[in-house]
Amino acid sequence: MDLVTLDHVxxxxxxxxDVVVRTPLLPCRWDERLLLKPESLQPVGSFKLRGATHAVARLSAEQRARGVVTHSSGNHGQALAYAARAAAAPCTVVIPENAPTVKIEQVRALDAEVVLVPPAERLTTAERIVTEQGRTMIPPYDDRRVIAGQGTVGLEIIEDLPEVEVVLVPVGGGGLASGVSTAIRAVRPSVAVIGVEPEYAADARQSLAAGEVVVWEPARTQRTSADGLRTSLSTLTFAHLRERLDGIVTVTEDEIAAAMARLAREARLVVEPSGAVAAAAHMFRGDELPTGRTVAVVTGGNVDPARLSAALTAP
Incomplete structure (x- = not known):
């Protein structure tokens, strides 16, 4: 299988x-070894804007006129809607009906059509729209253009902190981890790139251990608050992670909530559960991680206000 290369990134x-914010590396007052890469500061609140913008940029004029479609728990949908609107391309986003309301509303605010479906029907519904309307599918992670776009996070980390030794990156469908590990392995192979998953959606860790993609049913992954990490690896992302990722650790729901609260109070960052898992791994799983100067990728800040409040007020 052809993998994404540094040239693609x-x-x-x-x-x-000209579209995506080059996010800074923020020092952490509670640990001088840790820096944060706050992708929550992107215009749509997550790193997903990188892959979506690159994918739309690579469409032909005819494809843009016909429009694009994707399936997403919210963040990729917002990113594609933003990129499509900038390119004057119609956009439809298929969203699981249990996605956070705040994410659904933000997709609609970007002029995209929203189709709500049961979680297990998101992909098949998007594929039907491709067939019926002639739109181009821009998947949230199972796409080389998207992986290459997400890999720009890794390029920026290496450029801004050449002495980095460890990069912690959340893993859901694996697009971000595939891109980041591709860029960092090519530029600075000595850096360890470690994936982080919720314990309730640890299918990527199981897949890498088994040597093949293992899919967890939606009823199983719905238990985690990290809705952006409920998806399973694709064959494409699995191939990247098997070749280039240095390991995966998992964190609990309580640890995710504690990281959200600390990031809000001490880093002044509003972070959703999926965006907090990398920091949570550094806070609670240090004995499972390589040592050294570390960057945790904070992937998104599109959090339901009630969930953020619960994290902040937890004992």
């Missing part, structure tokens, strides 16, 4: 430069 960086 660098091409994506050029495509997205």
């Amino acid at each position: 660098r091409a994506a960086a050029a495509d997205i430069a």
Whole structure:
């Protein structure tokens, strides 16, 4: 299988430069070894804007006119809606009906059509729209263009902190981890790139241990508050992670909530559960991680206000 290369990531960086924010590395007052890469500061509140912008930039004029479609728990949907609107392309987003209301409303605010479906029907519904309407599918992670776009996070980390030794990156469908590990392995192979998953959605860790993609049923992954990490790896992302990721650790729901609260109070970052898992791993799983100067990727900040309040007020 052809994997994304450093050249692909660098091409994506050029495509997205005028749209995507180059997020800073923020020092942590509670641990001088840790820096945060706050992708929650992107215009749509998550790193997903990188891959979506690159994918739309690579469409032909005819494809843009016909429009795009995707399936998403919210963040990729917002990102694609944002990128499509900028390119004057119609956009439809298929969203699981149990996704956070705040994410659904934000997709609609970007002029995209929203189709709500049971979680198990998101992909098949999006595929039906491709067939019926002739739209181009831009998957949330199972796409080389998207992986290359997400890999720009890794490029920026290496450029801004050449002495980095460990990068912690959340893993859901694996697009971000695939892209980041691709960029970092190519530029600085000595850096350890470690994936982080919720214990309630640890299918990627199981997949890598088994040597093949293991899919957890939606009823199983719905237990985690990290809704952006409930998806399973694809064959494409599995191939990247098997080749380039240095390991995966898991965190509990209580640890995710504690990380959300600490990031809000001490880093002044509003972070959703999926975006907090990398910081949670550094806070609670240090004995399972390589040592050294570490960057935790904070992937998104589109959190339901009630969930954020619960995290902040937990004993």
